[in-house]
Amino acid sequence: MPHDPDPPPAKKFKPGSPFFPTNKKPGMLLPKKGNAPSTVDVQRKQLPIYQAKSQLIDQLRQLHNAVLIGETGSGKTTQIPQYLYEAGIGRQGIIAVTQPRRVAAISLAGRVAEEKRTQLGKLVGYTVRFEDVTSPETKLKFMTDGMLLREAIGDPLLLRYTVVILDEAHERTVHTDVLFGVVKCAQRKRKEQNKIPLKVIVMSATMDVDLFSQYFNKSPVLYLEGRQHPIQIYYTKQPQSDYLHAALVSIFQIHQEAPPSHDILVFMTGQEEIEALARTCRDIAKHLPETCGLMIVIPLYASLPPAQQLRVFQPAPKGCRKVILSTNIAETSITISGIKYVIDTGMVKAKRYNPDSGLEVLAVQRVSKAQAWQRAGRAGREASGSCYRLYTENEFDNLANMTVPEIQRCNLAGVMLQLLALGVPDVLNFDFMSKPSPESMRMAGEQLDLLGAVERKDDQVSLTPLGKKMACFPLEPRFAKTILISPDFSCTEEVLTIISLLSVDSVLYNPPARRDEVLAVRRKFISSEGDHVTLLNIYRAFKKVSGNREWCRENFVNSRNMGLVAEVRAQLRDICIKLGLKLESSLSELANVRRCLAHGMFANAAELQPDGTYVALDTHQTVAIHPSSVLFQAKPAYVVFNELLHTSRCYMRDLCLVDADWLQEAAPEYFRRKIHTAKS
DNA sequence: GAGCACTGC
DSSP: OOOOSSOOHHHHEEEEEEEOSSOOOTTOBOOOOOOOOOSHHHHHHHSGGGGGHHHHHHHHHHOSEEEEEEOTTSOHHHHHHHHHHHTTTTTTSEEEEEESSHHHHHHHHHHHHHHTTOOTTSSEEEEETTEEEOOTTOOEEEEEHHHHHHHHHHOTTOTTEEEEEETTGGGOOHHHHHHHHHHHHHHHHHHHTTOOOOEEEEEESSSOHHHHHHHTTTOOEEEEOOOOOOEEEEEESSOOSOHHHHHHHHHHHHHHHSOTTOEEEEEOSOHHHHHHHHHHHHHHHHTSOTTSOEEEEEEEOTTSOHHHHGGGGSOOOTTEEEEEEEOTHHHHTOOOTTEEEEEEOSEEEEEEEETTTTEEEEEEEEOOHHHHHHHHHTTOSSSOEEEEESSOHHHHHTSOSSOOOGGGSSOOHHHHHHHHHTTOSOGGGOOOSSOOOHHHHHHHHHHHHHTTOEEEETTEEEEOHHHHHHTTSSSOHHHHHHHHHGGGGTOHHHHHHHHHHHHSSOSBOOOGGGHHHHHHHHGGGOOTTBHHHHHHHHHHHHHHTTTOHHHHHHTTBOHHHHHHHHHHHHHHHHHHHHTTOOOOOOTTOHHHHHHHHHHHSGGGEEEEOTTSOEEETTTOOEEEEOTTSTTTTOOOSEEEEEEEEESSSEEEEEEEEOOHHHHHHHOHHHHTTTOOSOOO
């Protein structure tokens, strides 16, 4: 270990209160703990929730709304749908259980089908994007919240469903938040119209219970105890100025004192810092005395190739400790067993949205209390554990209670389009659980107006025929618009490819250590027309070799993401066919494609200034070409770009060369005073 | 001349 004059922070830790995630409240439903289960039925009966079964069924039978608080391991998500079904509640229709994530919906459906001893897709099924494993027999349906939202466009009263269970509600994704309003409205209207009632059950891990209960007509809150083990929380005595150093010292403090089978999970903010700390840890571990056990350091973040992500699940060799350095992916998406110690830096990298500038900023910031508890909980899944917080108890007390709901920190154009498609009459006064700012609502309305998606009649906003078609696509409004106008430029096939490429994580793989190789091999795809055309070239080359994996490796193309592009493209193409769009290809005439992009993305245009800088025409802010763009060294007079990202400067990413004429013809009124210098 | 957490339709 490097020489360090300060005592290690772990020595400076002081114990906080032991953490039991659910506050015991009067009237709560108490479980009995069981031993190792043998069969599926026995397992079901040994879940904490089983003891409360009949009481729960009685309550849920009578209630139209209920909020269920239950920790992980309580069995609420798998059992409650079955209890309802077995008790004959909601049998006239389907019981839907929504999840924020695809994998969760799929695996829960699998688990419940197994418990019901039926083939997946019969009584129990799931629906996620690209996969519908249901049949007319399906009564218990697991689905992503985004999927139910999309279904609601065709059926705003959700008449196929008798019960909707909104699970993981505490995560407050945009989709869940919009669904809150949709199910509440459907419930009220069905009552008014004397239709079969809709039961709404909100499930949450912890926190903001009052908000849920208030929103759903002061519905009763039921508490379920889980199988979480106690976790001892430690805080530092002094604030830490360098959380990375504090993490490093804490890791080795634990490593030297704890039994080797006890694994450590460290929550950090991003790839770069994780890889750097991993290297340091490995270096230090090499020079430890032999009395100290071995250590295996495993980085974990989303952009890691799948094979490397799987390493976190492999048990460490005997006598060796696993130290996992992870982003917040390990908070919810990836659950690792055997974690005894959690080290929480208290920091997270998150996107913030500024509605005034339309700018997204990715910044390191403090976690919320809810997030800190979620992180701590990862240490107590199989046995009791410890969580070392690299901040003081006072600092903890000053954290925000919960993370700001996503709906209050994102661009709302898509949400507003969807609400209008749902037939919500007064979007500005939609019954949100947490209202977005009027400013971001106004911005969204303006964006839709510019795209020609909405029209105003006597203060009422409604969708134009174009807007209705835009809402059919699972895309940002401007992307949907670009596809819809592509037949005018006879290039729908190319635009479908480009929009699909922009809708998934990057298909370009850029390992920094092999930078020169990457540049050399990518040269053959590069187009002076910009990044969109370059991406199109790569996709065409990929198709030519039928998606050959070897080709992907040689050309530094991410084959998983390329596969996803093909799926998205097929889905979008289907929608085009349903809408009767003419599918033409412009082949080598790529100016058509650029002209189409100019028409669809004109609000994201920038103009070269005499001094060599760029100005975004929409907001007049100074922007720059991101060095990763193929146009970085070029100085085109006009470009459209895919997004602005504020880091060291305000960068445009994914650029396409366009003519000023095209922008003017796309939105003459809008550009009348905006374009002033010479045309390109 | 930069460097980007995580989901989802």
